[in-house]
Amino acid sequence: MIKLYGFAVSNYYNMVKFALLEKGVEFAEVAAMPSQESDYKSKSPMGKVPCIETDKGFLSETNVILDCLEESVPSPALLPKDAFARAKVREVMKVLELYIELPARRHYGELFFGGPRNQAAFEEAKPVLENGVKALTQLCSMKPFLCGEFSLADIVAAHTFIYAAPVCQAIYGWDVIGAIPGMKAAIDAANARPAGAKVLADQQAALAAMQAQNKG
Ligand SMILES: N[C@@H](CCC(=O)N[C@@H](CS)C(=O)NCC(=O)O)C(=O)O
DSSP, X not given: XXXXXXXXXXXXXXXXXXXXXXXXXXXXXXXXXXXXXXXHHTTSTTOOSOEEEETTEEEEOHHHHHHHHHHHSOSSOSSOSSHHHHHHHHHHHHHHIIIIIHXXXXXXXXXXXXXXXXXXXXXXXXHHHHHHHHHHHHHOOOSSBTTBSOOHHHHHHHHHHHHHHHHHXXXXXXXXXXXXXXXXXXXXXXXXXXXXXXXXXXXXXXXXXXXXXXHO
16 A cells, blocks of 8 residues: 655645545555655655655655656646646646645745744745736646646645745735636635645644644
């Protein structure tokens, strides 16, 4: 049985969990935090969350894990059959990661962990995010999901904006989801799926527990 290592506050972890649930794959969740200790790095070489353990070994990097799942469990499909259409979904996933997730993540310390204002990030991240928003507006049909049928792009979007949206609101006073026509409805529809709702409920419970622990 596949083991999924990580924790339910991690948005990358939740992308993999969402895909596993959508595909009806049996898996076990193994609690793990990012770590530079050699034991964890023997499983996930960059020390990041998530990684999975399969009967063939460990695998890290979320988009790689998602691709491996899609190839090893093709049904129900989370990518279109046509090669070009598949690539278009991956193009959207790449934009979400490089130009929404990563610049927004530069503010996580300030927003979620009480760190100081990252002035360099404040100036540098916004233009990257704005370009990302334009690219997504251009690329996504939103009919009704990002690339038409429900796909990995919707899973990645739901769990990218889950933290990028509060970051943009708090740091820039900017409704980043509202800036992309159709994005809110597509994310709401993804989160309303049984798999999406389960992942979101677990994420919210884990986040509340983490916040309570940090206060106490
Ligand atoms: N490129 C990695 C990024 C995963 C990632 O950044 N995970 C976070 C938790 S949400 C983490 O492990 N952070 C600790 C670190 O960056 O050292 C992936 O796609 O899986």
